[in-house]
Amino acid sequence: MAGSDELTPFKAAARILDWLEAIGELTLPINLDLVRQMLPTTPFGKGAVLLEPAPVTWGSSEGALVRNPDNPNEWGIFYNAKTRPERQRFTLAHELGHFVLHRDSHASFNCDKESIYTGADTLKLIEREADEFASNLLMPGDLLRQRITGKRIDFHLLGELAKEFGVSLEAMCIRLIKFTEQRAVLVYWDYGFMKYHWRSQSAIRTRVRLRSTDDPQEPLPDTLAADEDIVQEWDGIQMPAYHWCSSEPPGITLREMKHSFPSGNRVLSLLVLESAAPRDFAGSGREDAIDNNKGRRYGN
Ligand SMILES: [Zn+2]
Structure with a gap:
Protein backbone atom coordinates (compact mmCIF):
# COMPACT_ATOMS: atom_id res chain seq x y z
CA MET A 1 0.00 0.00 0.00
CA MET A 139 7.43 24.01 -15.12
CA PRO A 140 7.32 24.50 -11.33
CA GLY A 141 3.69 25.05 -10.35
CA ASP A 142 4.33 28.04 -8.11
CA LEU A 143 6.29 29.92 -10.75
CA LEU A 144 3.67 29.18 -13.38
CA ARG A 145 0.77 30.20 -11.15
CA GLN A 146 2.42 33.59 -10.49
CA ARG A 147 2.58 34.17 -14.22
CA ILE A 148 -0.97 33.23 -15.17
CA THR A 149 -3.03 34.56 -12.25
CA GLY A 150 -5.27 37.37 -13.46
CA LYS A 151 -3.88 37.15 -16.99
CA ARG A 152 -5.86 36.75 -20.18
CA ILE A 153 -5.12 33.27 -21.47
CA ASP A 154 -4.16 33.16 -25.13
CA PHE A 155 -1.49 31.58 -27.31
CA HIS A 156 0.61 34.76 -27.14
CA LEU A 157 0.94 34.37 -23.37
CA LEU A 158 1.46 30.62 -23.68
CA GLY A 159 4.14 31.10 -26.31
CA GLU A 160 6.02 33.54 -24.08
CA LEU A 161 5.76 31.18 -21.13
CA ALA A 162 6.94 28.23 -23.20
CA LYS A 163 10.02 30.21 -24.16
CA GLU A 164 10.70 31.37 -20.61
CA PHE A 165 10.40 27.85 -19.17
CA GLY A 166 12.22 26.23 -22.10
CA VAL A 167 9.43 23.83 -23.06
CA SER A 168 7.26 23.22 -26.12
CA LEU A 169 4.01 25.13 -26.59
CA GLU A 170 2.07 21.90 -26.22
CA ALA A 171 3.76 21.02 -22.94
CA MET A 172 2.98 24.50 -21.63
CA CYS A 173 -0.68 24.25 -22.71
CA ILE A 174 -1.12 20.95 -20.88
CA ARG A 175 0.46 22.44 -17.79
CA LEU A 176 -1.76 25.51 -18.02
CA ILE A 177 -4.87 23.33 -18.04
CA LYS A 178 -3.72 21.87 -14.74
CA PHE A 179 -3.16 25.24 -13.09
CA THR A 180 -5.66 27.71 -14.51
CA GLU A 181 -8.64 28.60 -12.36
CA GLN A 182 -10.69 29.33 -15.45
CA ARG A 183 -12.96 26.88 -17.23
CA ALA A 184 -10.73 25.71 -20.06
CA VAL A 185 -10.47 22.76 -22.43
CA LEU A 186 -7.47 21.80 -24.54
CA VAL A 187 -8.01 19.65 -27.63
CA TYR A 188 -5.23 18.08 -29.64
CA TRP A 189 -6.02 17.15 -33.26
CA ASP A 190 -3.87 14.73 -35.17
CA TYR A 191 -4.56 14.46 -38.92
CA GLY A 192 -8.05 15.87 -38.39
CA PHE A 193 -9.07 13.56 -35.55
CA MET A 194 -9.10 14.23 -31.84
CA LYS A 195 -6.20 12.53 -30.12
CA TYR A 196 -6.98 13.80 -26.62
CA HIS A 197 -8.73 16.53 -24.72
CA TRP A 198 -8.06 17.80 -21.24
CA ARG A 199 -10.31 19.91 -19.04
CA SER A 200 -9.25 22.27 -16.27
CA GLN A 201 -10.37 21.51 -12.71
CA SER A 202 -13.14 24.09 -12.86
CA ALA A 203 -14.28 22.73 -16.22
CA ILE A 204 -14.54 19.30 -14.62
CA ARG A 205 -16.36 20.70 -11.58
CA THR A 206 -18.89 22.44 -13.81
CA ARG A 207 -19.31 19.31 -15.92
CA VAL A 208 -18.17 20.78 -19.23
CA ARG A 209 -18.69 18.13 -21.88
CA LEU A 210 -17.69 18.27 -25.53
CA ARG A 211 -20.33 17.48 -28.11
CA SER A 212 -19.37 14.15 -29.63
CA THR A 213 -19.34 13.20 -33.28
CA ASP A 214 -18.24 9.83 -34.51
CA ASP A 215 -15.37 7.93 -33.01
CA PRO A 216 -12.71 9.07 -33.76
CA GLN A 217 -13.98 12.53 -33.09
CA GLU A 218 -13.87 15.13 -35.85
CA PRO A 219 -14.03 18.95 -35.56
CA LEU A 220 -17.52 20.29 -34.87
CA PRO A 221 -19.41 22.53 -37.32
CA ASP A 222 -19.12 26.30 -36.77
CA THR A 223 -15.85 26.04 -34.84
CA LEU A 224 -12.44 27.39 -35.85
CA ALA A 225 -11.14 23.85 -35.57
CA ALA A 226 -13.37 22.89 -38.50
CA ASP A 227 -12.46 25.95 -40.59
CA GLU A 228 -9.56 25.04 -42.84
CA ASP A 229 -9.12 28.67 -43.93
CA ILE A 230 -8.14 29.65 -40.39
CA VAL A 231 -4.67 28.32 -39.66
CA GLN A 232 -3.79 30.39 -36.60
CA GLU A 233 -6.04 32.29 -34.23
CA TRP A 234 -3.91 33.13 -31.22
CA ASP A 235 -6.20 35.76 -29.66
CA GLY A 236 -9.33 33.70 -29.91
CA ILE A 237 -12.82 34.31 -31.22
CA GLN A 238 -15.91 34.52 -29.04
CA MET A 239 -18.78 32.17 -29.87
CA PRO A 240 -21.73 30.42 -28.21
CA ALA A 241 -20.29 27.68 -26.02
CA TYR A 242 -22.83 25.13 -27.30
CA HIS A 243 -20.99 25.02 -30.63
CA TRP A 244 -18.41 22.97 -28.76
CA CYS A 245 -20.07 21.79 -25.61
CA SER A 246 -23.29 19.82 -25.19
CA SER A 247 -23.20 20.80 -21.52
CA GLU A 248 -23.53 24.56 -22.03
CA PRO A 249 -26.89 26.40 -22.24
CA PRO A 250 -27.48 29.16 -24.81
CA GLY A 251 -26.17 32.49 -23.53
CA ILE A 252 -22.88 31.04 -22.27
CA THR A 253 -19.97 31.95 -24.52
CA LEU A 254 -16.45 30.67 -24.98
CA ARG A 255 -13.33 31.97 -26.67
CA GLU A 256 -11.80 29.52 -29.10
CA MET A 257 -8.11 29.73 -30.00
CA LYS A 258 -6.34 27.73 -32.63
CA HIS A 259 -2.70 26.88 -33.17
CA SER A 260 -1.51 24.80 -36.13
CA PHE A 261 1.94 23.27 -35.93
CA PRO A 262 4.27 23.91 -38.88
CA SER A 263 3.71 20.44 -40.34
CA GLY A 264 0.02 21.32 -40.61
CA ASN A 265 -1.15 17.92 -39.43
CA ARG A 266 -1.33 18.71 -35.76
CA VAL A 267 -3.59 21.38 -34.30
CA LEU A 268 -4.27 22.60 -30.78
CA SER A 269 -7.64 24.08 -29.89
CA LEU A 270 -7.88 25.98 -26.64
CA LEU A 271 -11.29 26.90 -25.28
CA VAL A 272 -11.82 29.34 -22.44
CA LEU A 273 -15.39 29.31 -21.24
CA GLU A 274 -17.36 31.91 -19.31
CA SER A 275 -17.47 31.01 -15.66
CA ALA A 276 -20.43 29.07 -14.28
CA ALA A 277 -21.54 27.64 -10.96
CA PRO A 278 -20.33 24.11 -10.17
CA ARG A 279 -22.76 21.41 -11.20
CA ASP A 280 -23.01 18.37 -9.05
CA PHE A 281 -25.16 15.32 -9.48
CA ALA A 282 -25.21 11.66 -8.65
CA GLY A 283 -22.85 9.37 -10.44
CA SER A 284 -20.21 12.02 -10.85
CA GLY A 285 -16.59 11.07 -10.85
CA ARG A 286 -16.69 8.15 -13.17
CA GLU A 287 -16.76 9.98 -16.45
CA ASP A 288 -14.48 12.72 -15.13
CA ALA A 289 -11.75 10.19 -14.76
CA ILE A 290 -11.64 9.75 -18.52
CA ASP A 291 -9.64 12.87 -19.27
CA ASN A 292 -6.30 11.59 -18.20
CA ASN A 293 -6.79 7.94 -18.96
CA LYS A 294 -5.22 8.06 -22.34
CA GLY A 295 -1.99 9.38 -20.91
CA ARG A 296 0.05 11.65 -22.99
CA ARG A 297 3.62 12.62 -23.63
CA TYR A 298 4.08 16.23 -22.59
CA GLY A 299 7.08 16.85 -24.68
CA ASN A 300 5.80 17.16 -28.19
ZN1 LIG B 1 10.89 6.82 -20.29
Whole structure:
Protein backbone atom coordinates (compact mmCIF):
# COMPACT_ATOMS: atom_id res chain seq x y z
CA MET A 1 0.00 0.00 0.00
CA ALA A 2 1.37 3.40 -0.90
CA GLY A 3 2.26 5.30 2.22
CA SER A 4 2.45 9.06 2.51
CA ASP A 5 6.25 8.90 2.51
CA GLU A 6 6.23 7.26 -0.93
CA LEU A 7 8.36 9.17 -3.39
CA THR A 8 5.99 10.46 -6.07
CA PRO A 9 7.11 12.24 -9.25
CA PHE A 10 5.69 15.47 -7.84
CA LYS A 11 7.51 15.15 -4.50
CA ALA A 12 10.80 14.20 -6.14
CA ALA A 13 10.68 17.22 -8.45
CA ALA A 14 9.68 19.50 -5.57
CA ARG A 15 12.67 18.34 -3.48
CA ILE A 16 15.04 19.04 -6.36
CA LEU A 17 13.54 22.51 -6.86
CA ASP A 18 14.02 23.16 -3.13
CA TRP A 19 17.67 22.18 -3.41
CA LEU A 20 18.11 24.48 -6.40
CA GLU A 21 16.49 27.30 -4.48
CA ALA A 22 18.79 26.70 -1.49
CA ILE A 23 21.84 27.31 -3.66
CA GLY A 24 20.29 30.29 -5.42
CA GLU A 25 19.81 28.45 -8.69
CA LEU A 26 16.04 28.32 -8.96
CA THR A 27 15.95 30.28 -12.20
CA LEU A 28 14.20 29.75 -15.54
CA PRO A 29 14.73 27.82 -17.63
CA ILE A 30 15.64 25.18 -15.03
CA ASN A 31 19.30 24.26 -15.43
CA LEU A 32 19.11 20.52 -16.15
CA ASP A 33 22.85 20.09 -16.36
CA LEU A 34 23.17 21.43 -12.85
CA VAL A 35 20.45 19.02 -11.70
CA ARG A 36 22.31 16.12 -13.30
CA GLN A 37 25.56 17.07 -11.58
CA MET A 38 23.83 17.65 -8.26
CA LEU A 39 21.77 14.43 -8.11
CA PRO A 40 24.59 12.02 -7.15
CA THR A 41 25.35 14.26 -4.14
CA THR A 42 21.74 13.97 -2.92
CA PRO A 43 19.77 11.08 -1.37
CA PHE A 44 18.18 10.59 -4.83
CA GLY A 45 21.45 9.56 -6.43
CA LYS A 46 23.51 8.12 -3.62
CA GLY A 47 26.45 6.09 -4.83
CA ALA A 48 25.60 6.57 -8.49
CA VAL A 49 27.37 8.42 -11.26
CA LEU A 50 25.27 10.16 -13.89
CA LEU A 51 27.33 10.75 -17.00
CA GLU A 52 26.96 13.71 -19.29
CA PRO A 53 24.04 13.16 -21.73
CA ALA A 54 25.09 11.86 -25.12
CA PRO A 55 23.33 12.94 -28.32
CA VAL A 56 22.55 10.14 -30.78
CA THR A 57 20.49 9.90 -33.93
CA TRP A 58 18.26 6.88 -34.01
CA GLY A 59 14.80 5.81 -35.09
CA SER A 60 11.71 6.35 -33.02
CA SER A 61 13.36 6.59 -29.62
CA GLU A 62 13.26 9.91 -27.80
CA GLY A 63 15.83 9.01 -25.21
CA ALA A 64 17.27 6.33 -23.01
CA LEU A 65 18.75 5.84 -19.58
CA VAL A 66 21.18 2.94 -19.45
CA ARG A 67 23.25 1.33 -16.70
CA ASN A 68 26.86 0.63 -17.60
CA PRO A 69 27.09 -3.20 -17.65
CA ASP A 70 30.71 -3.01 -16.49
CA ASN A 71 30.03 -0.56 -13.69
CA PRO A 72 26.56 -0.89 -12.17
CA ASN A 73 26.85 2.48 -10.41
CA GLU A 74 27.34 4.37 -13.63
CA TRP A 75 24.37 5.57 -15.67
CA GLY A 76 24.28 7.21 -19.07
CA ILE A 77 21.57 9.31 -20.68
CA PHE A 78 21.13 9.33 -24.43
CA TYR A 79 18.84 11.67 -26.33
CA ASN A 80 17.68 12.08 -29.89
CA ALA A 81 19.70 14.96 -31.32
CA LYS A 82 17.37 15.37 -34.30
CA THR A 83 14.49 16.80 -32.27
CA ARG A 84 13.96 20.44 -31.33
CA PRO A 85 15.91 21.83 -28.32
CA GLU A 86 12.85 22.16 -26.08
CA ARG A 87 11.94 18.58 -26.88
CA GLN A 88 15.44 17.45 -25.96
CA ARG A 89 15.15 19.25 -22.65
CA PHE A 90 11.93 17.43 -21.90
CA THR A 91 13.57 14.11 -22.77
CA LEU A 92 16.54 14.84 -20.50
CA ALA A 93 14.22 15.73 -17.64
CA HIS A 94 12.21 12.56 -18.34
CA GLU A 95 15.36 10.39 -18.17
CA LEU A 96 16.40 12.13 -14.93
CA GLY A 97 12.97 11.11 -13.67
CA HIS A 98 13.71 7.44 -14.41
CA PHE A 99 17.07 7.83 -12.66
CA VAL A 100 15.45 9.22 -9.50
CA LEU A 101 12.30 7.12 -9.43
CA HIS A 102 12.96 3.81 -11.17
CA ARG A 103 16.61 2.90 -11.42
CA ASP A 104 16.45 0.40 -8.55
CA SER A 105 13.97 -1.74 -10.44
CA HIS A 106 15.24 -1.48 -14.01
CA ALA A 107 18.63 -1.60 -15.68
CA SER A 108 17.70 0.37 -18.77
CA PHE A 109 14.95 2.57 -20.12
CA ASN A 110 14.33 3.03 -23.79
CA CYS A 111 11.74 5.75 -24.18
CA ASP A 112 9.68 6.30 -27.27
CA LYS A 113 6.61 8.40 -27.76
CA GLU A 114 4.12 5.61 -28.20
CA SER A 115 4.96 3.29 -25.32
CA ILE A 116 2.74 5.35 -23.10
CA TYR A 117 -0.20 4.12 -25.20
CA THR A 118 0.90 0.70 -26.32
CA GLY A 119 3.32 -0.56 -23.68
CA ALA A 120 2.57 -3.06 -20.95
CA ASP A 121 0.85 -1.54 -17.91
CA THR A 122 4.02 -1.24 -15.82
CA LEU A 123 5.80 0.38 -18.73
CA LYS A 124 2.95 2.85 -19.24
CA LEU A 125 3.05 3.69 -15.55
CA ILE A 126 6.76 4.41 -15.34
CA GLU A 127 6.63 6.40 -18.59
CA ARG A 128 3.80 8.48 -17.21
CA GLU A 129 5.68 8.99 -13.94
CA ALA A 130 8.82 10.13 -15.73
CA ASP A 131 6.71 12.59 -17.76
CA GLU A 132 5.06 13.88 -14.63
CA PHE A 133 8.45 14.34 -13.00
CA ALA A 134 9.71 16.21 -16.06
CA SER A 135 6.79 18.62 -16.23
CA ASN A 136 6.97 19.35 -12.52
CA LEU A 137 10.70 19.96 -12.74
CA LEU A 138 10.64 22.10 -15.90
CA MET A 139 7.43 24.01 -15.12
CA PRO A 140 7.32 24.50 -11.33
CA GLY A 141 3.69 25.05 -10.35
CA ASP A 142 4.33 28.04 -8.11
CA LEU A 143 6.29 29.92 -10.75
CA LEU A 144 3.67 29.18 -13.38
CA ARG A 145 0.77 30.20 -11.15
CA GLN A 146 2.42 33.59 -10.49
CA ARG A 147 2.58 34.17 -14.22
CA ILE A 148 -0.97 33.23 -15.17
CA THR A 149 -3.03 34.56 -12.25
CA GLY A 150 -5.27 37.37 -13.46
CA LYS A 151 -3.88 37.15 -16.99
CA ARG A 152 -5.86 36.75 -20.18
CA ILE A 153 -5.12 33.27 -21.47
CA ASP A 154 -4.16 33.16 -25.13
CA PHE A 155 -1.49 31.58 -27.31
CA HIS A 156 0.61 34.76 -27.14
CA LEU A 157 0.94 34.37 -23.37
CA LEU A 158 1.46 30.62 -23.68
CA GLY A 159 4.14 31.10 -26.31
CA GLU A 160 6.02 33.54 -24.08
CA LEU A 161 5.76 31.18 -21.13
CA ALA A 162 6.94 28.23 -23.20
CA LYS A 163 10.02 30.21 -24.16
CA GLU A 164 10.70 31.37 -20.61
CA PHE A 165 10.40 27.85 -19.17
CA GLY A 166 12.22 26.23 -22.10
CA VAL A 167 9.43 23.83 -23.06
CA SER A 168 7.26 23.22 -26.12
CA LEU A 169 4.01 25.13 -26.59
CA GLU A 170 2.07 21.90 -26.22
CA ALA A 171 3.76 21.02 -22.94
CA MET A 172 2.98 24.50 -21.63
CA CYS A 173 -0.68 24.25 -22.71
CA ILE A 174 -1.12 20.95 -20.88
CA ARG A 175 0.46 22.44 -17.79
CA LEU A 176 -1.76 25.51 -18.02
CA ILE A 177 -4.87 23.33 -18.04
CA LYS A 178 -3.72 21.87 -14.74
CA PHE A 179 -3.16 25.24 -13.09
CA THR A 180 -5.66 27.71 -14.51
CA GLU A 181 -8.64 28.60 -12.36
CA GLN A 182 -10.69 29.33 -15.45
CA ARG A 183 -12.96 26.88 -17.23
CA ALA A 184 -10.73 25.71 -20.06
CA VAL A 185 -10.47 22.76 -22.43
CA LEU A 186 -7.47 21.80 -24.54
CA VAL A 187 -8.01 19.65 -27.63
CA TYR A 188 -5.23 18.08 -29.64
CA TRP A 189 -6.02 17.15 -33.26
CA ASP A 190 -3.87 14.73 -35.17
CA TYR A 191 -4.56 14.46 -38.92
CA GLY A 192 -8.05 15.87 -38.39
CA PHE A 193 -9.07 13.56 -35.55
CA MET A 194 -9.10 14.23 -31.84
CA LYS A 195 -6.20 12.53 -30.12
CA TYR A 196 -6.98 13.80 -26.62
CA HIS A 197 -8.73 16.53 -24.72
CA TRP A 198 -8.06 17.80 -21.24
CA ARG A 199 -10.31 19.91 -19.04
CA SER A 200 -9.25 22.27 -16.27
CA GLN A 201 -10.37 21.51 -12.71
CA SER A 202 -13.14 24.09 -12.86
CA ALA A 203 -14.28 22.73 -16.22
CA ILE A 204 -14.54 19.30 -14.62
CA ARG A 205 -16.36 20.70 -11.58
CA THR A 206 -18.89 22.44 -13.81
CA ARG A 207 -19.31 19.31 -15.92
CA VAL A 208 -18.17 20.78 -19.23
CA ARG A 209 -18.69 18.13 -21.88
CA LEU A 210 -17.69 18.27 -25.53
CA ARG A 211 -20.33 17.48 -28.11
CA SER A 212 -19.37 14.15 -29.63
CA THR A 213 -19.34 13.20 -33.28
CA ASP A 214 -18.24 9.83 -34.51
CA ASP A 215 -15.37 7.93 -33.01
CA PRO A 216 -12.71 9.07 -33.76
CA GLN A 217 -13.98 12.53 -33.09
CA GLU A 218 -13.87 15.13 -35.85
CA PRO A 219 -14.03 18.95 -35.56
CA LEU A 220 -17.52 20.29 -34.87
CA PRO A 221 -19.41 22.53 -37.32
CA ASP A 222 -19.12 26.30 -36.77
CA THR A 223 -15.85 26.04 -34.84
CA LEU A 224 -12.44 27.39 -35.85
CA ALA A 225 -11.14 23.85 -35.57
CA ALA A 226 -13.37 22.89 -38.50
CA ASP A 227 -12.46 25.95 -40.59
CA GLU A 228 -9.56 25.04 -42.84
CA ASP A 229 -9.12 28.67 -43.93
CA ILE A 230 -8.14 29.65 -40.39
CA VAL A 231 -4.67 28.32 -39.66
CA GLN A 232 -3.79 30.39 -36.60
CA GLU A 233 -6.04 32.29 -34.23
CA TRP A 234 -3.91 33.13 -31.22
CA ASP A 235 -6.20 35.76 -29.66
CA GLY A 236 -9.33 33.70 -29.91
CA ILE A 237 -12.82 34.31 -31.22
CA GLN A 238 -15.91 34.52 -29.04
CA MET A 239 -18.78 32.17 -29.87
CA PRO A 240 -21.73 30.42 -28.21
CA ALA A 241 -20.29 27.68 -26.02
CA TYR A 242 -22.83 25.13 -27.30
CA HIS A 243 -20.99 25.02 -30.63
CA TRP A 244 -18.41 22.97 -28.76
CA CYS A 245 -20.07 21.79 -25.61
CA SER A 246 -23.29 19.82 -25.19
CA SER A 247 -23.20 20.80 -21.52
CA GLU A 248 -23.53 24.56 -22.03
CA PRO A 249 -26.89 26.40 -22.24
CA PRO A 250 -27.48 29.16 -24.81
CA GLY A 251 -26.17 32.49 -23.53
CA ILE A 252 -22.88 31.04 -22.27
CA THR A 253 -19.97 31.95 -24.52
CA LEU A 254 -16.45 30.67 -24.98
CA ARG A 255 -13.33 31.97 -26.67
CA GLU A 256 -11.80 29.52 -29.10
CA MET A 257 -8.11 29.73 -30.00
CA LYS A 258 -6.34 27.73 -32.63
CA HIS A 259 -2.70 26.88 -33.17
CA SER A 260 -1.51 24.80 -36.13
CA PHE A 261 1.94 23.27 -35.93
CA PRO A 262 4.27 23.91 -38.88
CA SER A 263 3.71 20.44 -40.34
CA GLY A 264 0.02 21.32 -40.61
CA ASN A 265 -1.15 17.92 -39.43
CA ARG A 266 -1.33 18.71 -35.76
CA VAL A 267 -3.59 21.38 -34.30
CA LEU A 268 -4.27 22.60 -30.78
CA SER A 269 -7.64 24.08 -29.89
CA LEU A 270 -7.88 25.98 -26.64
CA LEU A 271 -11.29 26.90 -25.28
CA VAL A 272 -11.82 29.34 -22.44
CA LEU A 273 -15.39 29.31 -21.24
CA GLU A 274 -17.36 31.91 -19.31
CA SER A 275 -17.47 31.01 -15.66
CA ALA A 276 -20.43 29.07 -14.28
CA ALA A 277 -21.54 27.64 -10.96
CA PRO A 278 -20.33 24.11 -10.17
CA ARG A 279 -22.76 21.41 -11.20
CA ASP A 280 -23.01 18.37 -9.05
CA PHE A 281 -25.16 15.32 -9.48
CA ALA A 282 -25.21 11.66 -8.65
CA GLY A 283 -22.85 9.37 -10.44
CA SER A 284 -20.21 12.02 -10.85
CA GLY A 285 -16.59 11.07 -10.85
CA ARG A 286 -16.69 8.15 -13.17
CA GLU A 287 -16.76 9.98 -16.45
CA ASP A 288 -14.48 12.72 -15.13
CA ALA A 289 -11.75 10.19 -14.76
CA ILE A 290 -11.64 9.75 -18.52
CA ASP A 291 -9.64 12.87 -19.27
CA ASN A 292 -6.30 11.59 -18.20
CA ASN A 293 -6.79 7.94 -18.96
CA LYS A 294 -5.22 8.06 -22.34
CA GLY A 295 -1.99 9.38 -20.91
CA ARG A 296 0.05 11.65 -22.99
CA ARG A 297 3.62 12.62 -23.63
CA TYR A 298 4.08 16.23 -22.59
CA GLY A 299 7.08 16.85 -24.68
CA ASN A 300 5.80 17.16 -28.19
ZN1 LIG B 1 10.89 6.82 -20.29
